[in-house]
Amino acid sequence: MKKLLLLISLVSQAAWAQVDYQAGILSADLKENAHAVVRRHETVFTVKSAGEGHLRIRSVVTVLDEQGDDHAKKQVWYDKLSKVINFEGALYDGNGKLIKKLKKTDIEDYSSYSDYNLFDDNRFKSATFPKQPTYPYTVEFIVETTERNLMAYPTWIPQDEQHLSIEQAMFTVNMPAGLGLRYKQMNIPTPVAEEAAANGGKTYVWKLANIPAVEFEPLSPPAREQLPIVYTAPTEFEVQDYKGKITSWSDVGRFYHILNDGRDRIPDDLRQRVIELTKNETTTSGKVKKLYQFLQEQTRYVSVQLGIGGWQTIEAEKVAVSKYGDCKALTNYTKALLKAAGVTAHPALVRAGDNEPDALTDFPSFQFNHIILCVPDGRDTLFLECTDGHNPAGYVSDFTGNRHVLLILPEGSRLVKTPAYRPIDNLQQRRITVKVTEQGDATADVLTRYTGLQQDVYASALHRLNRDDQRSWLLKRIRIPAFELNKFAYKELPGAIPSVTENLDLTVRRWATTSGTRLFLPLNLMSALGQATPLTQPRKAPVDLGSSYDYEDSDTITYQLPKGYSPEYQIEPMTIESKFGRYSAKFAVDGGQITYIRKVTMHRGRFPATAYAEWVDFRKKVAKADRAQMVFVKN
Incomplete structure (x- = not known):
């Protein structure tokens, strides 16, 4: 009976996945206000264990005009903890006739190295179909990757921009026995379908059909509040011999604390220099300003992204010698300098960026892309942007201002807000x-x-x-x-x-x-x-x-x-x-x-x-x- 049900399910999935590549059969509703139409978008994420997963994404998009040409390009990112095992592509004309299939020689492989990424194992494979003389045309990409960093699960956004409509889209997450899935769906018209799997695990399926293109109105809320989106996250994970769980913000902070605990020691000669620099400062703010200026004069920002290094800092002792570091390293180094001066400080994880939305406070997960330092000072609290070379201590600008950050505390982390600047400040x-x-x-x-x-x-x-x-x-x-x-x-x-x-x-x-x-x-x-x-x-x-x-x-x-x-x-x-x-x-x-x-x-x-x-x-x-x-x- 189980085999029969599995066969029926596979046949159903195959039938759903059939695509008629002809553009002429598209409904007028899907073409209205659209530069491109997603004919099929199939994402299947299979979790094999707490430390390994497989991701397959198949996308078929019909491009209606020149402003939709970006859909003829595909970039696939990977690093030390992920691997691209399949990259296919095909190009069809408006009648659905095959024009070209991607060859291995059509796929380029690049490093993401930049002048501020001194050490970086991030790479990407890239392919672009030649510009077409007539519209519409259709492109298909199939990408498969293996993942060995399951701190974060995929976020599904099949309609990831305005002027893009969806004919059909499906997101499937296959969980093994003993591991739970946490998710948050937004702007999804139908609830998730949950089914028991033959291996004792569970399968979750989200579907979308006939979603018209949208055009963001002036001064409208962030895209995530208007487009269909599903966030997923683990309950337990493993990455490079480190284990963790996520059921609360305290869990997220505990893992980060364990990952970086004991890395804030500095050499004795530097400790003595810190004491000498701050000997005339009688207040916490005075010591902070003095050491923040020292940090700006003595170090520079260089991104370091190697495996777990995306979350684990370089030791403060090494930063003291090299005089450079990424946001984690410079924040940890500043914490160590302040510690030597008798000032307690705590790292704070943040979703940084002038146009980045705030963290989803009701969905504990690794949503952050940056870290700053929090210095409690009685009724006042200073937040330090340790990668900035010129702003004064305590000023966080719009890059990390007015948003929730996860304060990493040994006894239990929690969300707090960074300063919001008022008209009288601006x-x-x-x-x-x-x-x-x-x-x-x-x-x-x-x-x-x-x-x-x-x-x-x-x-x-x-x-x-x-x-x-x-x-x-x-x-x-x-x-x-x-x-x-x-x-x-x-x-x-x-x-x-x-x-x-x-x-x-x-x-x-x-x-x-x-x-x-x-x-x-x-x-x-x-x-x-x-x-x-x-x-x-x-x-x-x-x-x-x-x-x-x-x-x-x-x-x-x-x-x-x-x-x-x-x-x-x-x-x-x-x-x-x-x-x-x-x-x-x-x-x-x-x-x-x-x-x-x-x-x-x-x-x-x-x-x-x-x-x-x-x-x-x-x-x-x-x-x-x-x-x-x-x-x-x-x-």
């Missing part, structure tokens, strides 16, 4: 003096102070670009129709919230326009906001204003007019209030001198879809106010 304070000629040309002296998240890009340019490249970069950022950059200068100011000051000397051509005896002067020289993307159809997704909308801009511009001009009329002060922020502008006239003061405060937040119309209206009013101009008449 300032742009600008003072401009402008002299206007009768022809409408102008010269402008601009002094701007950027703080917090608004200074990040300027500090990065200061440290990563030479003088000529800084000038080219700056020319692209100045939003004035016609100008010349005569001089520019930058200066960094350290602090808990770092800042950068910018000095510009500009010549602006035809900023004001003349008509007879009148002079038309736009008031907002550099900070005008544009309108939001208008609605073209009913809004579906919530409005998600992220950290880039948590800021405060203020401009004070003094215009010196040519002699003999006076305002034709006065402009009344303006205030625009909204749930999203506040805008104000006012003007003062003193003889031939005009002072324009503008201030915008914005707030991050998640709002219902119906609020988007209010957002468009708010931005429309602000944009109109920012286009205000005064008219002057020559006496």
